[in-house]
Amino acid sequence: MSKLIDPACAPHDHTARPTAPPVRPGAIERAAGIFRAMGDAPRLRLLTILGQGEACVTEIAAAEGEDLSTISQRLRVLRNEGLVSRRRNGKHILYGLADQHVADLLFNALAHASEGRADLSRFASLVPATPTKKE
C-alpha cells in the first residue's frame, strides 16, 4: 500500500465544502414526500395501472383483488402528493396519473430497478416520446 491521503478531505477543515443544498429547502421536503408516497409496492403498482389509462376505484380493486376501502386509502396518499388526478363520471370516479412528470419518475425508477430496459418496452406506451416538457 502507498500513501493515499486525500487532499480533498482535509483533516480538520471539512467546512470548506458548501453547506447549502443545491436546491431551495422546500423542494427537498416536497420531493421526499413524493418519493415516500411512491415508496410502497402496492401504491406503486397502482400508479403503473393508472399509467395505462384512467380507472375507477372498483375496477382497480377488482384487478388487485383488494377491498374498495384499501384502494381508496392508497389513492388518497397519492392524491395528497399530487401524483394522481381525479374526475367524476356518473357514479364512478376516474383516477389517472397527474402529469407527465409522474410518468417519467415511474419510468425512470422502473428502468433502474430492471437494470435493463428490455421489459420497459411495454411500458413505453405510457410515455409518448419527449418525457420532460412543459406541464
Add this chain to the structure above:
Amino acid sequence: MSKLIDPACAPHDHTARPTAPPVRPGAIERAAGIFRAMGDAPRLRLLTILGQGEACVTEIAAAEGEDLSTISQRLRVLRNEGLVSRRRNGKHILYGLADQHVADLLFNALAHASEGRADLSRFASLVPATPTKKE
C-alpha cells in the same frame, strides 16, 4: 388474465384495457424500495450533497450538523438500495451517487417538486443536460 372487466362496474363507462402490470413483478418491489429509501428528507438531502461530488462521512456530518453514526445509518439505507457508491481512501470512506440513473431520478423529482426548473440550474452540474432521455 387476458381481460377482466368487472361486471359490478358499469360496462359502458369503462374502456377495455389490460389488467396485467406493464412490468415484471420484481421490478415494482425493487423500485418501491428505491423510492422508500429516497422518501426521507434527510436522506434525500444527503443524496443531493453527494450529487455535487464524493464526500466522506465526517465531511457530510459536519455539513449537516449531525452525528457520525446518524449519517452512517442513513448511508446504509441508501447503500442497501444500491443508490450510493463507496470507496476507501486512507482513513476516509468516500461516498458518491451510484450512477446516472440515480442522478436522473433525483433531478426529475426535484424538478417536479419545484414545479418549475428555474432553481434546478445550480443542480445541473450533476446531470449532463436532459433529465430524462430514452436510452
Add this chain to the structure above:
DNA sequence: CTAACAGTTGAACAGTTCATCAAGTGTTCC
C-alpha cells in the same frame, strides 16, 4: 321518497422505521 351502488373517512391495531447510544472494526501514525 327509498334502495342500491360507488367511494370516502375516522379509529384502532400491528408492523415498520428513524435517531440515539454504546460497543465494535479497520486504518494510519508514533
Add this chain to the structure above:
DNA sequence: GGAACACTTGATGAACTGTTCAACTGTTAG
C-alpha cells in the same frame, strides 16, 4: 506494539405507516 482517528453495527424506544372495519357522503335508478 499502542493510541487516535474514521467509521460501522446492534439494540432500544419513540414516532410513523398501512390495513382493516364500521360508519358516513354522494349519485343514480325506480
